Amino acid sequence: MADESRINISNAGEIVTARQQGRMLAVQLGFDGSELTVIATAISEIARNILEHAKDGEVVISQCYHRRKCGICVVARDFGPGITDIDQAMQYGYSTHKGLGIGLPGTKLLMDEFHIVSVVGEGTTVTMKKWRH
Amino acid sequence: MQVPILKQGNYLIASVQSALSDDDLRLLRADLSDRVGRFRSTGVIIDVTALDVIDSFATRTLQSVAQMLKLRGAYTVIVGIRPDVAFVMVQLGLTLADVGAALDLEEALANLNLRRRNLHEHRVMHIGEAGGGSRAAGAPSPPPLSRAHRRRDKDEQPRSGHASPRSVEHGR
Numbered sequence: 203m204a205d206e207s208r209i210n211i212s213n214a215g216e217i218v219t220a221r222q223q224g225r226m227l228a229v230q231l232g233f234d235g236s237e238l239t240v241i242a243t244a245i246s247e248i249a250r251n252i253l254e255h256a257k258d259g260e261v262v263i264s265q266c267y268h269r270r271k272c273g274i275c276v277v278a279r280d281f282g283p284g285i286t287d288i289d290q291a292m293q294y295g296y297s298t299h300k301g302l303g304i305g306l307p308g309t310k311l312l313m314d315e316f317h318i319v320s321v322v323g324e325g326t327t328v329t330m331k332k333w334r335h
Numbered sequence: 336m337q338v339p340i341l342k343q344g345n346y347l348i349a350s351v352q353s354a355l356s357d358d359d360l361r362l363l364r365a366d367l368s369d370r371v372g373r374f375r376s377t378g379v380i381i382d383v384t385a386l387d388v389i390d391s392f393a394t395r396t397l398q399s400v401a402q403m404l405k406l407r408g409a410y411t412v413i414v415g416i417r418p419d420v421a422f423v424m425v426q427l428g429l430t431l432a433d434v435g436a437a438l439d440l441e442e443a444l445a446n447l448n449l450r451r452r453n454l455h456e457h458r459v460m461h462i463g464e465a466g467g468g469s470r471a472a473g474a475p476s477p478p479p480l481s482r483a484h485r486r487r488d489k490d491e492q493p494r495s496g497h498a499s500p501r502s503v504e505h506g507r
């Protein structure tokens with residue numbers, strides 16, 4: 203398997219593909235069972251956001267290194283409407299679409315690193331990492 | 336992918352095969368709601384053993400299915416949430432209100448049978464539950480009297496054959 207997989211997100215089936223790919227790479231990197239579910243859930247939330255809030259985009263999953271640490275890196279990118287107030291969007295329970303508003307804050311909690319960049323009218327990019335311990 | 340729904344006695348069992356799309360879920364909700372009316376099911380078991388992830392979307396959807404079924408007079412039990420999945424759900428603060436949970440199908444059936452018996456005792460005090468207690472959990476016991484019979488017993492309403500929503504006061 204390649205070190206990087208790129209999954210287009212434009213329907214619900216592709217969300218499943220993305221989290222399966224993430225799980226596969228995480229297995230290869232030596233993550234254990236419960237960490238695999240954590241990673242797959244984070245990918246699912248963030249891919250769901252692409253579909254729900256931006257219609258389409260992509261998820262890129264790769265391995266990453268820092269010093270002697272090894273981990274998995276997930277980048278979710280879309281050219282959708284962007285987020286006006288990121289602080290608000292990151293609040294637990296905040297949703298503009300009658301969702302549970304748990305996706306962004308929850309994903310941040312699940313992963314070791316979480317960055318979100320969004321420009322209104324241009325799109326949103328979420329970059330997140332989980333290190334193998 | 337469509338969710339297969341099995342009828343077992345008074346209950347329906349839906350086995351979610353893989354990750355559900357929005358359309359699958361809408362279909363499942365409509366299907367279950369329809370069958371609960373048609374078969375007068377008092378309980379619905381949703382088996383999620385095959386789900387490797389239950390995220391906020393899936394939770395919200397399961398919740399809405401259960402709420403809809405509650406209004407149709409059926410109680411929902413979710414079966415087979417994996418330990419890892421439960422762990423993540425707790426971390427995310429995801430909860431399912433008004434929904435039962437069981438480790439496996441047998442426990443879910445026992446749970447529904449017990450619930451049914453309790454409700455039955457509350458509703459129809461003068462009819463005994465003959466033999467209800469001795470049955471195995473795996474096989475849902477048939478009601479001592481048919482549902483329609485019990486209804487007539489209580490409120491003397493003529494029942495039409497087709498599925499009309501049951502009145503809410505008989506729900507839970």
Ligand SMILES: Nc1ncnc2c1ncn2[C@@H]1O[C@H](COP(=O)(O)OP(=O)(O)O)[C@@H](O)[C@H]1O
Pocket residue numbers: 251252254255256280282283284285291292296297298299300301302303304305306307326391
């Ligand atoms: N990719 C995105 N593009 C545009 N807006 C987004 C995106 N992701 C999240 N948002 C905004 O942030 C809010 C919070 O997201 P989230 O925590 O996942 O909750 P939910 O998806 O349930 O609404 C969303 O309601 C939406 O307004």
Ligand SMILES: [Mg+2]
Pocket residue numbers: 247250251301303304305306
């Ligand atoms: Mg979301």
